[in-house]
Amino acid sequence: xxxxxxxxxxxxxxxxxxxxxxxxxxxxxxxxxxxxxxxxxxxxxxxxxxxxxxxxxxxxxxxxxxxxxxxxxxxxxxxxxxxxxxxxxxxxxxxxxxxxxxxxxxxxxxxxxxxxxxxxxxxxxxxxxxxxxxxxxxxxxxxxxxxxxxxxxxxxxxxxxxxxxxxxxxxxxxxxxxxxxxxxxxxxxxxxxxxxxxxxxxxxxxxxxxxxxxxxxxxxxxxxxxxxxxxxxxxxxxxxxxxxxxxxxxxxxxxxxxxxxxxxxxxxxxxxxxxxxxxxxxxxxxxxxxxxxxxxxxxxxxxxxxxxxxxxxxxxxxxxxxxxxxxxxxxxxxxxxxxxxxxxxxxxxxxxxxxxxxxxxxxxxxxxxxxxxxxxxxxxxxxxxxxxxxxxxxxxxxxxxxxxxxxxxxxxxxxxxxxxxxxxxxxxxxxxxxxxxxxxxxxxxxxxxxxxxxxxxxxxxxxxxxxxxxxxxxxxxxxxxxxxxxxxxxxxxxxxxxxxxxxx
Ligand code: SF4
Numbered sequence: 336x337x338x339x340x341x342x343x344x345x346x347x348x349x350x351x352x353x354x355x356x357x358x359x360x361x362x363x364x365x366x367x368x369x370x371x372x373x374x375x376x377x378x379x380x381x382x383x384x385x386x387x388x389x390x391x392x393x394x395x396x397x398x399x400x401x402x403x404x405x406x407x408x409x410x411x412x413x414x415x416x417x418x419x420x421x422x423x424x425x426x427x428x429x430x431x432x433x434x435x436x437x438x439x440x441x442x443x444x445x446x447x448x449x450x451x452x453x454x455x456x457x458x459x460x461x462x463x464x465x466x467x468x469x470x471x472x473x474x475x476x477x478x479x480x481x482x483x484x485x486x487x488x489x490x491x492x493x494x495x496x497x498x499x500x501x502x503x504x505x506x507x508x509x510x511x512x513x514x515x516x517x518x519x520x521x522x523x524x525x526x527x528x529x530x531x532x533x534x535x536x537x538x539x540x541x542x543x544x545x546x547x548x549x550x551x552x553x554x555x556x557x558x559x560x561x562x563x564x565x566x567x568x569x570x571x572x573x574x575x576x577x578x579x580x581x582x583x584x585x586x587x588x589x590x591x592x593x594x595x596x597x598x599x600x601x602x603x604x605x606x607x608x609x610x611x612x613x614x615x616x617x618x619x620x621x622x623x624x625x626x627x628x629x630x631x632x633x634x635x636x637x638x639x640x641x642x643x644x645x646x647x648x649x650x651x652x653x654x655x656x657x658x659x660x661x662x663x664x665x666x667x668x669x670x671x672x673x674x675x676x677x678x679x680x681x682x683x684x685x686x687x688x689x690x691x692x693x694x695x696x697x698x699x700x701x702x703x704x705x706x707x708x709x710x711x712x713x714x715x716x717x718x719x720x721x722x723x724x725x726x727x728x729x730x731x732x733x734x735x736x737x738x739x740x741x742x743x744x745x746x747x748x749x750x751x752x753x754x755x756x757x758x759x760x761x762x763x764x765x766x767x768x769x770x771x772x773x774x775x776x777x778x779x780x781x782x783x784x785x786x787x788x789x790x791x792x793x794x795x796x797x798x799x800x801x802x803x804x805x806x807x808x809x810x811x812x813x814x815x816x817x818x819x820x821x822x823x824x825x826x827x828x829x830x831x832x833x834x835x836x837x838x839x
Contacts, residue, residue, distance in 0.1 A: 369444035666718035
């Protein structure tokens with residue numbers, strides 16, 4: 336490969352060490368023993384892991400961080416966020432307490448450690464990514480810190496060697512009144528509380544809420560506010576480390592194994608990627624047939640509703656539109672024969688001959704019925720995730736593919752939403768704000784929640800759906816499946832989805 340000449344391993348450095356000495360030199364790559372459940376991520380990992388672990392661990396952490404960010408956009412407070420995140424953390428990034436002391440505990444901690452550093456590399460490149468990564472990581476740390484056993488937490492804090500100056504008894508008595516005033520009259524007797532002096536920049540949260548006494552650039556922090564100090568220190572260290580990492584990034588470009596993975600990961604922070612699997616999106620018993628697509632389309636996400644509407648209006652779709660839509664239809668369970676019937680019926684201004692010559696092959700190719708061996712073995716291509724639709728092949732003039740939340744102007748987007756029944760002023764305003772902040776999939780989830788609010792309330796209240804089933808949607812096929820199931824609660828799916836309606 337051409338790029339091998341840019342390999343990171345510098346041949347001069349490689350040969351500099353005498354082979355005899357090398358075998359007795361201390362190992363550079365070492366496994367770390369993780370004493371604490373929590374980690375300040377000060378020391379980078381150095382042991383070997385496989386490329387598959389590298390990628391999978393990072394993807395798992397990314398799911399967690401993206402969902403934390405989604406919680407913050409929905410204005411969930413920390414308690415609500417922690418409750419929402421619990422099943423996801425248990426699934427993707429579990430961290431058991433030190434009392435279990437098993438080999439699995441060490442592996443969990445290793446995954447936590449490595450995945451943090453991998454994403455640090457992926458998200459150090461721009462200021463926006465650094466800021467978002469730092470915020471999501473800080474929330475994750477805060478959730479875990481509060482969830483920690485109190486003795487374990489204390490041991491962890493002691494091990495941090497935070498640069499805290501203890502306020503002497505004399506000074507405490509001298510400022511007793513001010514300290515009590517800052518604590519809202521607490522403690523009654525100043526001897527009942529210990530205080531630390533720290534630089535005021537280290538506790539912005541306490542300053543903002545006027546919970547500390549300030550003097551000479553120092554904040555007098557009561558012991559009970561330990562969490563704020565630890566969190567501030569965590570963020571502070573992480574922000575500095577991200578800056579340093581961003582300066583080192585150009586050197587990493589030389590590694591042609593890691594760069595593509597890191598680029599892919601950072602793109603996924605725009606919208607977390609989702610793997611499609613037919614088993615996870617199929618709806619056994621539902622009438623997924625060519626004649627029922629019009630009815631089912633009211634449960635489609637806006638990207639697919641737009642394609643469907645354009646197809647019905649023009650009796651035609653351009654190449655990428657056909658590809659995006661065919662894959663989606665395949666993903667909802669439309670088989671090849673029905674898909675061919677659907678397209679033939681939709682392209683009703685052309686002859687059979689033209690259809691067979693120009694379009695039939697493409698549809699069969701999507702299903703893996705024709706094409707190269709690998710395409711056939713793999714049953715064709717997978718339906719596109721939001722991430723792919725949002726970031727690849729933006730639509731040009733006359734094309735209807737892509738994501739309306741990203742590729743439409745705000746006026747056209749609002750008009751389309753109104754056409755599909757989303758008329759609520761607050762929802763439209765929220766979508767506009769999401770679009771301005773480039774949170775396209777959150778706008779889509781906002782519309783989903785609005786269109787299914789009664790059903791979501793029901794499954795939440797009666798406990799039939801957990802948080803994991805109501806996780807942020809990042810795939811059009813997941814959108815359809817969830818919409819279909821919600822709109823058909825308690826109905827026999829063999830009814831054919833006749834009552835599936837997204838429009839109020
Ligand atoms: Fe489609 Fe995803 Fe865009 Fe929603 S966010 S409209 S599902 S591409």
